[in-house]
Amino acid sequence: MKIDILTLFPEFTDSMKTWSIISRGIESGLVEINSVNIRDFSANKHKKVDDYPYGGGPGMVMTPQPLYDALKGVNSQNKKTIYLSPMGKPLNQEKLMELSKEKELVLLCGHYEGIDQRIIDNYVDEEISIGDFILTGGELPAMVLIDGIVRLIPGVLNNEDSSVEESFSNGLLEHNQYTRPEDFMGHRVPEVLLSGNHKKIDEYKIESSIRNTLNKRPDLIDTDKLSKEELEVYKGLRSETNK
Numbered sequence: 001m002k003i004d005i006l007t008l009f010p011e012f013t014d015s016m017k018t019w020s021i022i023s024r025g026i027e028s029g030l031v032e033i034n035s036v037n038i039r040d041f042s043a044n045k046h047k048k049v050d051d052y053p054y055g056g057g058p059g060m061v062m063t064p065q066p067l068y069d070a071l072k073g074v075n076s077q078n079k080k081t082i083y084l085s086p087m088g089k090p091l092n093q094e095k096l097m098e099l100s101k102e103k104e105l106v107l108l109c110g111h112y113e114g115i116d117q118r119i120i121d122n123y124v125d126e127e128i129s130i131g132d133f134i135l136t137g138g139e140l141p142a143m144v145l146i147d148g149i150v151r152l153i154p155g156v157l158n159n160e161d162s163s164v165e166e167s168f169s170n171g172l173l174e175h176n177q178y179t180r181p182e183d184f185m186g187h188r189v190p191e192v193l194l195s196g197n198h199k200k201i202d203e204y205k206i207e208s209s210i211r212n213t214l215n216k217r218p219d220l221i222d223t224d225k226l227s228k229e230e231l232e233v234y235k236g237l238r239s240e241t242n243k
Contacts, residue, residue: 001100001102004036005035005109007109008037009139012139013033013035013142016033016143016146017033021150021151021157024156049062049067050063058113062110064118082106082126083108084107085110086133089128091145097152109142130145168220170225172230175204178193203233206233
């Protein structure tokens with residue numbers, strides 16, 4: 001997968017190329033990340049990329065010319081182009097899985113009060129938000145998006161099951177995880193995980209996953225998406241809660 005990031009701060013987004021999983025994806029040739037400085041495309045002699053908004057209001061707005069030329073420079077017309085925006089659809093695991101199947105992505109990072117609407121209307125395929133809050137720019141959301149996508153690309157993770165058996169992959173939070181030592185300051189690992197009984201361990205993981213979801217994010221549970229075994233465990237835990 002090739003990802004072009006259009007940004008005012010390429011040195012910031014370039015820093016993620018050294019991150020463990022992302023670095024592994026780049027070194028293996030499975031991922032290419034290219035940070036493009038929008039200022040390089042400004043026709044203004046001072047490389048200015050913003051101006052006052054029509055109609056008045058606080059702050060500045062990124063002008064269309066450098067954005068258009070930057071998009072043209074990466075041939076975005078033939079690639080899925082995403083604008084990282086607080087007005088976009090909330091990012092979730094399902095969207096990450098969908099985007100991980102793309103061959104090429106263009107991520108547009110805004111700044112100031114945003115970008116000229118004509119760029120969004122005519123050259124952006126999708127707006128994505130990482131939450132209902134405001135940041136100073138789109139770089140951090142772009143990096144969050146990339147981090148979530150890259151780990152889903154086949155071959156990037158050592159264990160292909162790592163991206164399957166985790167929170168949100170099946171509509172549930174992940175089960176509790178433990179590692180050595182067995183006893184830490186009097187707190188022991190659940191005995192079932194030490195038993196070697198794979199059937200019992202699988203049952204524990206399902207129950208732990210559903211219990212975590214009920215306690216922390218009950219809004220995520222969709223009984224229509226649960227397997228028969230998961231549904232039985234869910235009903236049992238629900239009846240316990242209602243006693």
